[in-house]
Amino acid sequence: MAFWFLFLLLLGLATYLMVQHSVAQITRTPVWLLWLVLMTPAFILTGWTAIYGVKQPPPPGLFMWSLFVCILLYSILFKWGRRSPRDTQNPPQAQASESALTMQPTPEPTTRPIEPREETQLRNCFPWSVYYVQNIEYRPQAVICRGQLRTKASNAYQQIKTNIEAQFGDRFLLIFQEGFNGKPFFVLVPNTQAAKQTNTPRRDQEQLTRPRLALLLLVVTLLTTTLVGVQIAGVSLPPTREMGSFLKVLFSPNVLLKGLPYALGLMSILGTHELGHYLTAKFYNIRSTLPYFIPIPLFLGTFGAFIQMRSPIPNRKALFDISIAGPLAGFVITLPLLIWGLAHSDVVSLTEKTQVFDFDALNPKYSILLALLSKLALGSQLTAKSALDLHPVAVAGFLGLVVTALNLMPVGQLDGGHIVHAMFGQRTAIVIGQIARVLLLLLSLIREELLLWAIILLFMPLIDEPALNDVTELDNGRDIWGLLAMALLVIIVLPLPQAIANFLQI
Structure with missing residues (x-):
């Protein structure tokens, strides 16, 4: 059990540093309280593991609902203590x-x-x-x-x-x-940042990007995703109470190598997504942090990655380019990984109680794009009564599709919210965001796994931060790319229509 407490310690330290660096100057709510709220899901998972061991995973609802409650509570505490503009040194x-x-x-x-x-x-x-x-x-x-x-x-x-x-x-x-x-x-x-921008020593750049923190989170996340990849690969581990045997098996080279395909695949997708944002921001001379990964010892091994921009966006063109660069870059990496992983996955019998995150028997018809790619990779092996036992690389690719879809939702400060804001302006983007939230809520009545995400979007603000020039419209080329991004969202989220399934014989 000491192993999981070590992870909890590293995760707690990284989370505290991120909260202190990102929000300490813009809210009066104590940093330790915000940290405690963010760490509660990790505490719950660690406690469950301490009691029941890794062989008995916690109920999905326990983790998802604790995550939802903590995100909501964090948002309330943050807004409750938010400083007025005159109290903060941010623009x-x-x-x-x-x-x-x-x-x-x-x-x-x-x-x-x-x-x-x-x-x-x-x-x-x-x-x-x-x-x-x-x-x-x-x-x-x-x-x-x-x-x-x-x-x-x-x-x-x-x-x-x-x-x-x-x-x-x-x-x-x-x-x-x-x-x-x-x-x-x-x-x-x-x-207020004019003086800071004119005095631009190397130390200030390092303080902005925090390369040591970014590297630490990268290494820890690689380890946590590798451990999750080991379990996805089907390796049976001794109980954690037998710490010697547990660590010996877990850290043997053969076992770790089985977890690396999932870890490297998922981190490549998430990292490329954030690098798309980061490099495009650098192109427009916008100050931003390096990508920060968020490690967790269970579930998927990570909560994802993020960057923070510390200077205003000049216009809607830059807002569009920065926003769409992440999902498109991540999707470019996701596509070949997913196709290769599907080609190396096993076809199993479809059961009546399949779920979206059941990687041992996944129904590919949950998503139009997943079904098309599965048929492309497996051909005649895939029939109407088939499900997929996903290869670890395919699991990473499938999660890449999920991450792409969630980020493309046209709501608030998600990438999709920025995209529709840049395309149609702030007023129209608010209307589109409200419609998207209602549609996702209705879709969750059919697909229960979307309910948590629909509830989170309901609490997400619809108003996006404006660019400096928030009036000049985009050119036709960017409008087309924006519509293609929304089309990508649709074919990932919507289930395969029966007419297309009959045509493809799946």
Whole structure:
């Protein structure tokens, strides 16, 4: 049992460092409390293993519902203690949306981002032939300029941005948004990171990316996924109470090699997904962390990976490219791994009680894309009464499809939410997100395994953080790629129609 406590210690340390680094400056809720909430599912799994051993896995509902409750509680605690923009040193562009600004108190604040004598300079930054300013509103952390747009949005933003920089230097970030009334408006917010960006020592870059933490999480996650891969490969382990025999068998080279195909496959998919985001962000000169993996000793071996962007996104084009790069990069790796894994999987008899995550007897018709790929890989071996005993690489590929689908859901701050925001704008993206949540909830009535994810999406905010230029629309090429991404989501999530199944004879 000491083995699992070692994993729990490493996971707890990594989780504490991530919480402290990511949210300590933007919420008053104690870091130790947020850490405790995030670690509760791991504590439950470790306790179950200590009592029943690894041969008796915990009920899926125990883990899934504890995870759901903890995510919900974490969100509540985080928002309960969230600091106001003036209390944090992060750029307040997230608070610059129309809804957030209208919730600020309307009385004239005692301090303003610009002096009264500077208002004339500000107005001169808006030529009447580009954007005719009709009203200027002062808020504690923003100056809102409303008026009439008289030229192309992209030209207007670039010219006014140049004028603002000429008059005020790097004091402000300029945000261009479309209001709920359909009229675009400009917002100036103080650029609190200007000094940090001008003094850019190597130490600051290392503090941002935290390469040692990223490497530690990578190594620990490789180990946890390898251990899960050992079990997926069907290796029987001694009970954990016989610690000597357990460790001897577990860490023998032959046993570890059987777990590596799953581990390397899954981590390649997750890592490539996050590298897609990271490299595209670097292309647009957006400061971001390295990919951080989240290890757990049971379940899938990992909760996935993530990066954090620490500077604003310049426009909807950049928002689209960064958002779609992750799912597409992950899918490019997933596809060949899944096809190879399916070709090396065994065909077994279909039972009446198959489940989506039953890797020993998976019904490929749960997904249109999975069914098509299974037929391509197995040919005539796959019939209407067949299920799949997945090879460990196929398990990793199947989970890659699941990760791709979940990230492409067009809701809030998921990749799909960013994509529809970039394609259609903030207002339409909110409507699409609400429709997607309702449709997934209805689909969960047919496929119970989607219920937990549908509930999580119901609590996820629909409003996405805007880009600096959030008005200029995308080109036709990016719109087509966005529609293809949504089509990919559909063929992964929806079950195979019976008409197509009859045609393919599966």
